[in-house]
Amino acid sequence: QVQLVESGGGLVQAGGSLRLSCAASGRTISSYRMGWFRQAPGKKREFVAAITWSGSTLYYADSVKGRFTISRDNAKNTVYLQMNSLKPEDTAVYYCAVYVGGSYYYTSGYDYWGQGTQVTVSS
Numbered sequence: 001q002v003q004l005v006e007s008g009g010g011l012v013q014a015g016g017s018l019r020l021s022c023a024a025s026g027r028t029i030s031s032y033r034m035g036w037f038r039q040a041p042g043k044k045r046e047f048v049a050a051i052t053w054s055g056s057t058l059y060y061a062d063s064v065k066g067r068f069t070i071s072r073d074n075a076k077n078t079v080y081l082q083m084n085s086l087k088p089e090d091t092a093v094y095y096c097a098v099y100v101g102g103s104y105y106y107t108s109g110y111d112y113w114g115q116g117t118q119v120t121v122s123s
Contacts, residue, residue: 002026002112004096009117012086020081020117022096030074033099035059035110036081038092038119045095049081050104059104064090086121093118 008020022034035050049070050059058070069082079096094117097110 002029002032002098004098004112004114006094006096006114006117009094009119011120011122014086014088014121014123016086016121017082017084018086018119020083020094020096020119022079022081022114024077024079028074029077029079029098033104034070034072034079034096035099035104036070036079036094036096037107037110038090038094039116040092043092045107047105047107048094050099051079061105083119086119088121088123091119091121 003025005023008018012018031053033052036048037045038048039045047061048064049068051070051072055072067085072079096114098112099109100111102109
């Protein structure tokens with residue numbers, strides 16, 4: 001079993017930056033592809049970004065492309081999401097998860113979700 005804990009969320013003004021972390025325990029995630037999703041109030045959980053085990057291939061939602069960067073440090077068993085130029089519409093709870101198969105862009109492709117970290121962007 002893998003346990004994931006997200007951190008780094010908070011309140012930031014529009015245009016600001018945050019760096020989210022997703023720390024894994026229970027087993028190494030170095031051989032797993034990982035993803036970040038987010039869920040705003042009243043909305044479905046949506047794909048944000050994904051990364052292959054080596055970090056050589058990255059995937060982004062169009063809404064965050066050019067502003068967010070996913071990365072990983074396998075030695076620390078941690079995945080990151082650097083978020084720049086934040087907008088009020090980025091406000092959501094952000095989750096990381098282990099990719100298990102299928103599409104990168106849907107929650108059905110993932111398992112072992114963390115509890116999430118709240119990101120609030122004020123205008």
